[in-house]
Amino acid sequence: MATDTTARTLRLLSLLQTRREWPGLDLADRLGVTVRTVRRDIDRLRELGYPVDSARGHGGGYRLASGTDLPPLLLEDDEAVAVAVALRTAAGGLTGIEETALRALAKLEQVLPRRLRGRVTALQRAVAGITWEDRGPRTDPALLAALAVACRDHETVTFDYTVRNGPPAARRVEPCHLVASGSLWYLLAHDVARDDWRVFRLDRISAVAATGRRGMARPVPGGDPAAFVAHRLSTAPTRYRAVATVQACADHVRARTRGLAGRVRPMGEGTCLVDASDDSLTRVAQTLATLGTDYTLDADPQVVRHLRDTAQRLLRATG
Structure with a gap:
């Protein structure tokens, strides 16, 4: 019985880490238990130090909140392999990310099961990268992370944006997708004031602030964010014709x-x-x-x- 409870609690934690918020009925349905049992399992997670917020009433649910410390994460086998390989190669175009990625990789590899360590090693040996001296724009990892969360939660944000031939201007947007192109990162977002889709270079964004206002996910015209950004970039005004x-x-x-x-x-x-x-x-x-x-x-x-x-x-x- 204790083993079943532990396995169910770990499964509950895994579910909470995959979505911003879960209704209690959905969790009970996924776990095959009652809502009352879900509440007891939530209390167990809180005792273990996981900050789980709850909302009462009809439509109420649970979500993992930010705490003073980062709690342990549960990763599926394929997720762990993907994270390890991504950390090993590190993201291009990000300022100061290499050393941070290596520290995180060392922690992850220390706890990887033996069955996964071999897969990660094989992938790392098979994949090689060439590092060129890059004097182009670099993106702040903290900015990238903040915008990624806003895209995930469909949260409206404000920021200052510097255009090529002008001073910074305030923008209020609904972030949708982040798109990488070489060493540059772009934000695809719906501009609230202009009521239209816009593409923003991350190295020109500053003073990002979350508004706390969340909306519904907007479908990207054409359905492919990368293709949409590529088309906008190809038709944008340029300095030299x-x-x-x-x-x-x-x-x-x-x-x-x-x-x-x-x-x-x-x-x-x-x-x-x-x-x-x-x-x-x-x-x-x-x-x-x-x-x-x-x-x-x-x-x-x-x-x-x-x-x-x-x-x-x-x-x-x-x-």
Whole structure:
């Protein structure tokens, strides 16, 4: 009987860690017990130091609250393996995350069961990463975590956002998804004041504050957050304009220019337009270099000068 009670309590803890709030009837149904038994198991968790909040009345429920200490977490086998591998590789584009990730990994590997340790070791040996010197924008892990919680809980937040050519402006949004692209992170959110979807770069966000107001989950147009963000980024205004008429079919160009699928437009048999516009002259040149075929270019004077200077340096280097 004691074993059954312990197993049920651990199962209850696992359920509480997967959702923001659970109605008591749902927990009882999942565990196959009465609501009264759920209440007793909740009391056992509280005695063990887990801060479980409860709401009375119709529709009331339970949720794990934040406490003064982080209580132990229950992870399924596949979850533990995923966390260990993610910590081993660490998230790109985050300031100061490497050392923190290694400390957390050491704690996790110390308690991993032997059956899982072998899987994690095999994955780590099979997966390798290349670390390049990155001078690009870095994202604060605390900011990333705060916005991830807001996305999970559908909680409205406010923050200051700095646009490319202007001062910071106050925004009030309903966060939806976080999307990573290389070393950059983006927040896909519904802007309350503008009543429209917006994409925000995390390195331009500051002074995030939760409002305590929660709403319903909004469906992302098209159903794919990453595709939506990629499309918005491809159509956003850029500092330097560069449009190439390429002597190749659109499918061939898309295969060579990853991430620009939404900026490749078929023009006819064997011809397409590629919008290589960007905020960086270097990235414009890199995009054009990947085309691998002949093209004519319609571009800003700054782009033309940069490409000519680059070409002359290459010619001098090769004699």
